[in-house]
Amino acid sequence: MRQVYKILWQDHSRAHLLWAFLGTFAGFVLLLSGIQFYIDLRGVLSANRDLLDPEYIVINKKVHIGQTLGLQGNGFSQEEIDELAAQPFAQKVSPFISNEFPVAGYTESERFPDFYTELFFEAIPDEYIDVKSEEWDWDPDEGVIPIIIPQDYLNLYNFGFAQSQGLPKIPKGVISLINFRIRLRGEGSGNFDDYDGRIVGFSNRIHSILVPLDFLQWANDTYGYFKQSDPSRLILVSRDPTDPEIIRFIEEKGYDTIREKLKSSRLNIILKFIISFLLVIAAIIIGLAFLVFLLSLQLMISRSSGKIRRLNRLGFHYREIGRPYILLLLILLAGVTGLSLLATTILTRQFAQLASVWNLDISASLHGIIYGTSTGLVTLIFLSNMTAILVSTKRLCS
Amino acid sequence: MTIRLERMIPLPMLEQATSGSGIWEAGSVDFEKGNFYIIRAPSGRGKTSLLSVIYGTRKDYRGEVYLDEENIATFTARQWSDTRKRRLSFIFQGLELFDGLTAMENILLKNNITGFRSDAEIRTMAGRLGIEQFLHRKAGILSFGQQQRVAIIRALCQPFEYLLADECFSHMDRENTRHAFGLIREVCRQQGAGLILTSLNGSEPMDFDRQLEL
16 A cells, blocks of 8 residues: 555646645634633623622713702702612612711821811722721721721822922821721811721722712711702612613613723623624634635545546545545644644733633633534545545545 | 456446457457466557456446356345455556555555565565565555555456456566566466556567467
8 A cells, every 4th residue: 555655646747635634724723712712701791700709880860050059959860769779780789878067187297287178988888898907897985987988099109299309208008007087077166076987998899989888878867958859879789780781771861881891792792792603703714725725635536536547447436545644634634723722822821811811711722512523624624535535535536 | 266258248248349358249258277368459449447347346338247156246244345345356456556655554454454475585585576675665655666566566466266367567678577577477476376467568578378369
């Protein structure tokens, strides 16, 4: 048989086989990495990935002129709250409680310049806050009001105000040591109480000055005299913040929210579209490469038709004659599969490294479906080409 | 093996005058086991067609052909393959060598199917026919006479019950022809195989059991 291989391999240009190989390789890598990234991105962009970490969205009403002129309230009525809670994307809805009396903060220390400002407080149930602190409770006897402020405020101070004023920057750990006082004022002048305030945490999720809910409820009962108004902000817990329904509902109702969070749903759609497009391209490339394989082999067989007939006359069966071509096919396809899996693994590792820099959790190993897809596809290409080879050699030998 | 022809005539021969033909006009022609037959005829009488039909490479004929009483019209691809590997050997008029292989590789191509002969035996045969020193040369650059001798040796590198030889001595000198015939007779007798030889002029240095006219 060695001589048979030699004869059939002689006098052939290898170029078209190389093209078939490269084309199939490119198509495979495109297809496999497309599938890999599609699965990864679906996991990252969809909060479904981690059932224990639903996303929180803070919703408020857009402020417009009617509210400014006092003609409209800018809070959410109970009906509006219920309507939101009834939406399929809403898991839970909770209103922000605000202070119903004036609040002020001031400092009395020698180390910091004197400081006095009106403040506001908001409160929501503890379960919605992303900061856990042991100091987060209110004890009227102790008289220390724990406060959580947004991380952004600290950044704004450190990199904005302090920077420009030449003041020292305050690290996170230090800020809780700063003493300041909180003045709660009831109705009528001279009706106020002072308490110590302490910042006990920084939130990345809630853009507000938070105090414990039970404190604010007690304080509102004790000092509150503003007209009761509807809550101006709601916190929405949804399973999948990338659900485009959320953004549609919010826009339809004229509500507002921080776009950043919901951007990922648009991003999600765009990315899915791009990847789907790539997958289609990949499928086309593979289809074309398959065709090139088929035609290359047919061309080789056709060019060797004289030799094939001669071999048949010498007693070789058409299956024996087909064997060198089938072996060639097998080697090329095995090479394509191996190399494309390798290339995809390398690409995946690179992407995973890159993603970890952005704090995204992407798998560095190939998903099982990749192996399944490549094996299935290459088996399909192999079997169909093998059949074509045997049909051709048989036809020549009859 | 016995070969029997029943009113067999290749279709192209139907258009030609075949009167007096010992084969085309005969009802039944038998080739018995182990006999040597020579068929003499000028060109165009169907010598090659006859052998090709028996060997299965031509299927355009009328009548029946039986190998050991099996009608070859029923043979599958597998049966033909087995027959050509182990029962029928052919020395083609056109030789059917592969120019891109050496003389030795051409011979081994056939030999290695059955492992019938050792390298040493092949070299011995090549020596007897005067081409041992050409075995490593590509068949395409040998002279026709040398190529014929390669084809002869190749045909002898398999088991067979009948050897079909189609005008394969046209380009060999007297001495080589004699050696070739000697080798063929030896190998056939060894296996108890028969021989059907076709020839133009009929000057073969060998005794045949029967001569047929086409």
